[in-house]
Amino acid sequence: MLSSSTPNGHPSTPSSATPGDSSARPTASFLGGLDNKKVLLAGSSRAGKSCLVHRYMTDAYPSDANGAVVYRQTLGADLAVKYVVEGEHRVALSLWCLAGHPRYRASLVQFFTDDVAVVLVAVDLLHPRSLDEAAEWVAQAKEMCPTALIYLCGTKADEVDKIVYKMPDLTRAARDAGAVAFKTTSAKTGAGIRELFEEVCVKLRDL
Numbered sequence: 001m002l003s004s005s006t007p008n009g010h011p012s013t014p015s016s017a018t019p020g021d022s023s024a025r026p027t028a029s030f031l032g033g034l035d036n037k038k039v040l041l042a043g044s045s046r047a048g049k050s051c052l053v054h055r056y057m058t059d060a061y062p063s064d065a066n067g068a069v070v071y072r073q074t075l076g077a078d079l080a081v082k083y084v085v086e087g088e089h090r091v092a093l094s095l096w097c098l099a100g101h102p103r104y105r106a107s108l109v110q111f112f113t114d115d116v117a118v119v120l121v122a123v124d125l126l127h128p129r130s131l132d133e134a135a136e137w138v139a140q141a142k143e144m145c146p147t148a149l150i151y152l153c154g155t156k157a158d159e160v161d162k163i164v165y166k167m168p169d170l171t172r173a174a175r176d177a178g179a180v181a182f183k184t185t186s187a188k189t190g191a192g193i194r195e196l197f198e199e200v201c202v203k204l205r206d207l
Helices: 049-058 107-112 129-145 167-177 193-206
Strands: 015-017 035-043 077-086 089-098 118-124 149-156 179-186
Touching: 035 049, 035 129, 049 077, 049 089, 049 118, 049 193, 077 193, 089 107, 089 167, 089 193, 118 129, 118 193, 129 149, 129 167, 149 167, 149 193, 167 179, 179 193
Parallel strands: 035 089, 035 118, 118 149, 149 179
Antiparallel strands: 015 077, 077 089
């Protein structure tokens, strides 16, 4: 079983960066000398990327005191660092959640570098255009991050009656795009998220 911690026992704190802000990038000293793996989360606007990261980091769904969903648009990129321990293997996952709005697309190119270990591309299962937009992100990742593991991640899987895709079609799309796999997730219920990152960590360990 994978567990998470910080070197000093305190929880990781998300931070934000606008494209071009190199001061916000993680460094080896900031990460305590751990094995640092850069993970990008990309996809269309409102696809649920930030909620996915929030659920993984806190095991909670972002909502206010009344239970209403809290939506905060990502401006550029948000960074959260998750420390994962599996036996003697300790890794720091630098999770860069990239803005999905087209206005940021050109400036986000700088995040797609050859040191990226994993790219998680979100597909909003409720949005009929999300898969086409995800395919563009996958193509960019394959071109600019040739050694990265790429996953297609279906989001909002809890809203079963509103899903506009057939799961076999998404699995086929992931395979045809050269992704490792297609995974379904729900930030609201937590379904599939921890399993996704556990698989990612195992694959990174075995590389």
